[in-house]
Amino acid sequence: MAQTKSVAELTDRDRRITLLSLSMVLFVSILDISAVNVMLPSIGRDLHATTEQLQWVVDIFMVVLASILMFAGSMGDRFGRRRALIQGLTIFGLGSLLSAIAIGPQMLIAARAVQALGGATMPPVALAIIGNVFLDNAQRARAIGVWGAIQGISLAVGPLIGGVLTDVASWRWVFGINVPIVAITGFLIMRTVPETKAAHARKFDPAGQVLAMVLLVSLSYAIIRVGEHGSNLVSSILFAVAALSLAGFVVVERTVNEPMLELRFFKSMPFTLANLIALFAFASNTGFSFINALFLQNEMGFSPLAAGAFLVPMAICTGALAMVSGRMVAARGARPSLILHAILIGLSGGALLTTASVDNPWIVYLIASILLGSAMGAANAALNNTALSGMPRSQAGVAGATMGVARQTGQAVGVAIFGALYNAGLRSGTSAAQAALPNWWIMVGSAAIILTLAIISGTPWARSSENTVAELIAD
Known part of the structure; x- marks a missing residue:
């Protein structure tokens, strides 16, 4: 592997190229996640896949990601972050290539699992490198700001890119385009990114x-x-x-x-409640996105491009509310943003309950997607703040990774539950709109649970538990 400068030897130009290459890592990993739903109907037709198999095309990625996310991060700390990132990119690129040439649903599901094995390493290790390369606090803050912007852009353009490539060429190109991007990114990383390790890496579990x-x-x-x-x-x-x-x-x-998951963290009620909120929130968001893609194309006749464009307002609202929520959290704490998040999810689910009785349900889906996108934007900063509040600084990385696992687990379970209920409804002979109704009731119920948890999270009783955890971890 090519030798690079040490962190102390990096020039401003080196750091800019490093940030560019690490941003490309984030872009390609999120692009693949945000684009896949738009491709599902085309994949189903080309590979003669059942709804169950299409669920696994999405879910296997989430399941593997949630299972090994913390392991992948610790691997970078132990063996070197640059090395781990290159290996993750290589495995992700191989999985992308295998996905692009899949000859059946089973091969595609297996290839997506390979993708996830590499993808689990990429964002957490890349973010850790940013924290170690940008030593100045102001520079680090700007770099993380760029990182967040790239995340928003990826979520917005992913469905569009997926729709365009599926319409113009084939869904296979959505996976295939990853290969040259990964190759270019890997070259830049080997040329510019210095190797860093943790002074005391956690043991494997x-x-x-x-x-x-x-x-x-x-x-x-x-x-x-x-x-x-x-x-x-x-x-x-x-x-x-x-x-x-x-x-x-x-x-x-x-x-x-040294456990993979530090159970003592859950003695902090704000931390526990934040993880539960993330579980319900991301299950609702990902479950809706799965049903939305199938309904718009299979029932409403949308093209992949139109279905991709349909999701752009949702992504824009996520980014816009994320900025507003960040200021709200700084000024008033996390609870107001989490309450707003719950209300918006409830309104989204309530709107979707009308889809079985209206003439143009796609309009309701659009309104619901905007409300849900706004809800997710309102939640992110508040969830991170609540989860990390009161945690010792030395454990912030592990606590943040635990929150990542909760998000990914919610996504995996959301696709499984929403898809299962939708599939069961279709098998019973009901219309697609009727088959989706149980899922929208789940969204309304999730909103009520999130609202309750958000209110509890800011109580003196919940806050008092933070000191207990700090003392336990210190011991």
Whole structure:
């Protein structure tokens, strides 16, 4: 691997090129996530995939990502972040290539799993490199600001790029375009990004890692299978495996010296409530996006490009509310933003409940998507602030990574539940609009739960638990 300068030897130009290459890492990883829903109907037709298989095209990425996210970050700390990033990019590029040439749904699902193995390393390690390369506080703040802007741009243009490539060429090009981007990004990283490691990296937790993956795979598979085949012996066994894996995971994490998931964090009520809110919020958001893509194209006759353009206002509102929420959190704390988030999700779900009785349901979907995008923008800064509040500075990275796992788990479970209920409704012979109704009730219920949790998170009782955690971790 090419030798690079040390962090101290980097010029301003070197740092700008480093930030460019690391921003490309984020762009390509989020682009693939935000574009895939638009492609699903085309993938279904070309590969003769069932709704269950299309769920797995999305869900396998989320499940693998959630399972190994913390492991991937610690690998960079232990063996070198630059090295881990190059390896992650290589695996992600290989998965993208295999996805582009997939000859059946099973091959595509397996290729997406390979993509996720690489993708789990990319954003957390790239962000850690930014923190170590930009030593000046002002420079670091600007670099992270650019990073956040790239994230918003990726979410906005991903569905558009996916729609254009699917319309003009094929859905395969959405995966194929990753390969040259990864190659260019890897070249820049090898030329400019210095190697950094953590002074004291966390040890691996192989038992916890395996149990976490078994838990998420078996739970997602059980939920998706119920939607496709109804409740039966296989789904019951899968639910039992998930329950046993959860119990085993808790036992392991309570006994090992350096657990993958620090359970003591959950003695902080704000931290626990923030993770629960993230679980419900991201399940609603990703579940809606999955159903939205299928409904607009299969039922309303939208082209992939039109379906992609349909999601742009949602992404714009996410970015706009994120800026407003950041100022609200700074001025008034996290609770007002989280309450606003709950109200907007409830309004979005309530609007979607009317889709079965209106002549132009796509208009309702558009309004609901704008409300939901605004809700997600209102939540991000508030969730991060609530989760990290009261945590020792030395544990902020682990606490933030735990929040990332909650988000990814919510996305995986959301696609599984929403897709299962939608599929079960279609199998029963109801219209697509009627089949989606249970999901919109889940959104309304999730909003009520989030509202309750948001109110509790700011109480003196919840805040008092932060000191307990700080003392425990210090010990």
